[in-house]
Amino acid sequence: MLSQNEIKLINSLKIKKYRKKYLEFIAEGDKIIKELIDEGMEVVHIFAINDNFIHQKCRIISESDLNKITALQHHHNSFAVFKIPIIDVSINSNEWSLVLDDIQDPGNMGTIIRTCDWFGIKQIFCSDGCVDAYNPKVVQASMASVGRVNVIETDIEQLFMEHDLPVYGAVLNGENYRVQSYEQKGFILIGNEGHGIRESLHAKINFPITIPKNGKAESLNAGIATALILDKLA
């Protein structure tokens, strides 16, 4: 059984402020929890409603207790609290990095992290207006990829100033991204879902690129745009 204190503490991890305070985050479901453990994430608690999950820290709890802590509409069989890892925030300048300007939708952010993991992009730089990578919805949508990709909150303008790497920005009136030639490393900059890339960053873009459309949709989802561009680098 979970104590009231445990329930309160765990639920506080749904809020960024408390994730930063306790340096812990939650993940749900056997598959994601096992992958995060395999990636070396430090387990604080695992709770399960049956004995399928074999781990020394796993405690069996009731479904009613699980309902008190799940962040999902329909809970899975297991729930875990992990330590937020201390990651290397320095940039590997020999690789591509993704840079996100105020990506706010947790589903988009999780999908973007998962897509980076698929394409072998290991570092994502986020403006402070981005949804936090350890938000429960981001963790779930990332399908545990948040354990394999470094997501670093930073000042983007400063990042571009400090590193002499080409910036490819997804904009509305750039070069066709299929025709554009790409260097061996650099930054791919993706803007906010509604407003695109903020005005002050436009001057930093060396190669404005655009995904041409054949149909009528006004814009593409930010995760889709990211995937199409990363595919070109692959």
Next chain:
Amino acid sequence: MLSQNEIKLINSLKIKKYRKKYLEFIAEGDKIIKELIDEGMEVVHIFAINDNFIHQKCRIISESDLNKITALQHHHNSFAVFKIPIIDVSINSNEWSLVLDDIQDPGNMGTIIRTCDWFGIKQIFCSDGCVDAYNPKVVQASMASVGRVNVIETDIEQLFMEHDLPVYGAVLNGENYRVQSYEQKGFILIGNEGHGIRESLHAKINFPITIPKNGKAESLNAGIATALILDKLA
């Protein structure tokens, strides 16, 4: 002010059964509502909390009334009920069609519809296990593209039997989708988020295709996979 009956009726449209009964669906926010009107969708009601929305059917309601009907966590300024259009369910055999086998996540479905609209794909065939295209979350994620792309619920096996068109299926061990050559028309088949394409459909696939990975993620989001493949046809 909304009557109790109106509130009840509108809320029932969040459930597929009642959407089928009344042949109505809901959409929220000025931008999406205006685009749906522009696409010729028939308006049943528009409700707004201010007079920004100019339309003869628009009624001003209180924020508290809007809170009683919104399907969103944070309501927009306007809310509409539209008639579900009667669409042409026959297939245009001279074009590409997307075929979805049990896509269940509304965000994925909406993003896929929006992506089809971007790439000029005008028809999507869905198995009956797919989330309904007029689900409120699908409508919002589609960004009104549901008004421009025909989404048709059908028996997929029968669809493939009745049409002599090549079927390209996204599987785990197919030809590299970048190397694959594509005909001028046919079906692109995308499977369920968790289980992929159902076993009984595998025999119908003429060209199994795969998106190669450089990283470690076990799979790609279904919307992302769809976009990458549609991009190859563009």
